[in-house]
Amino acid sequence: MSVFLVPDALAGERVDVVASRVSGYSRSKIDAILAAGGVLVDGHPAAKGSQRVGAGAMLEIVDDLAPAPLRVEPREASGLRIVHEDPDIVVVDKPVGVAAHPSLGWEGPSVVEHLAHLGVPVATSGAAERQGIVQRLDVGTSGLMVVAKSELAYSVLKQAFRQRTVDKTYHALVQGHPDPFSGTIEAPIGRHPGHEWKMAVLDGGRHSVTHYDTLEAHRAATLVEVHLETGRTHQIRVHMAAIGHPCVGDPLYGSDPVLARRLGLERQWLHAVRLGFVHPTSGEPVVFTSPYPEDLAHALEIVRDEH
Numbered sequence: 001m002s003v004f005l006v007p008d009a010l011a012g013e014r015v016d017v018v019a020s021r022v023s024g025y026s027r028s029k030i031d032a033i034l035a036a037g038g039v040l041v042d043g044h045p046a047a048k049g050s051q052r053v054g055a056g057a058m059l060e061i062v063d064d065l066a067p068a069p070l071r072v073e074p075r076e077a078s079g080l081r082i083v084h085e086d087p088d089i090v091v092v093d094k095p096v097g098v099a100a101h102p103s104l105g106w107e108g109p110s111v112v113e114h115l116a117h118l119g120v121p122v123a124t125s126g127a128a129e130r131q132g133i134v135q136r137l138d139v140g141t142s143g144l145m146v147v148a149k150s151e152l153a154y155s156v157l158k159q160a161f162r163q164r165t166v167d168k169t170y171h172a173l174v175q176g177h178p179d180p181f182s183g184t185i186e187a188p189i190g191r192h193p194g195h196e197w198k199m200a201v202l203d204g205g206r207h208s209v210t211h212y213d214t215l216e217a218h219r220a221a222t223l224v225e226v227h228l229e230t231g232r233t234h235q236i237r238v239h240m241a242a243i244g245h246p247c248v249g250d251p252l253y254g255s256d257p258v259l260a261r262r263l264g265l266e267r268q269w270l271h272a273v274r275l276g277f278v279h280p281t282s283g284e285p286v287v288f289t290s291p292y293p294e295d296l297a298h299a300l301e302i303v304r305d306e307h
Contacts, residue, residue: 165278
């Protein structure tokens with residue numbers, strides 16, 4: 001068992017967030033320990049992850065209830081395409097329905113498992129199931145991801161993402177017409193207090209900045225280009241919903257299901273179209289691009305044809 005006192009800086013935060021921060025365990029591992037009753041606040045099991053804790057509270061984490069480390073089993077991810085590979089990095093075009101890496105509760109394929117299936121070696125830094133992963137895309141978001149193959153690449157790319165020097169460009173089809181057509185959304189994001197798998201704009205959340213520009217405005221929806229200054233979970237989806245224009249096909253964040261059905265969409269219209277960074281060993285700038293997948297392209301054509 002590990003025992004911690006909640007520091008002043010984390011006063012008022014959710015117990016799952018605090019437990020992860022002070023222990024160094026991943027959120028998924030803390031969630032599993034919580035479910036087994038292994039996180040105690042002042043001697044009492046935490047009722048749920050959203051419980052708030054005060055400064056100085058005693059937090060006990062029963063380590064032996066932690067789940068066994070996830071294993072990476074070679075597994076093909078249909079539709080995943082390698083865009084670029086060299087001794088230090090591999091850039092992939094991830095289809096919808098594929099996770100970045102294995103996680104508790106996810107039974108589908110992942111980028112890490114697909115690379116193992118292909119025999120592509122990755123850096124050994126990070127948790128076993130996340131080795132080589134320096135960025136992530138949601139399961140329901142398609143597009144470009146870079147994975148580190150060498151330890152040097154892992155370290156350099158991690159720092160680049162931390163320092164926000166990576167160009168992460170997305171295209172999103174959002175409902176209605178954003179006003180203004182170009183702008184910046186700066187609003188803190190944290191885990192939704194009433195929903196374990198949802199994020200929200202919250203006081204006390206993590207600093208988050210999204211820049212968007214309109215590419216095409218249509219009757220029912222607007223195609224925007226998005227540049228992320230930060231990289232929070234569900235950031236684009238949360239921020240666009242916060243200004244009243246959720247991604248089309250994203251019911252978790254308030255999109256219209258009737259519009260999604262009309263466009264034949266079964267997931268949010270969001271695609272990582274461009275990824276640019278300084279190569280970790282050559283020092284040269286590199287840029288990779290990805291075309292729209294068939295389902296997104298089809299939906300966009302329907303929107304364009306509606307007048």
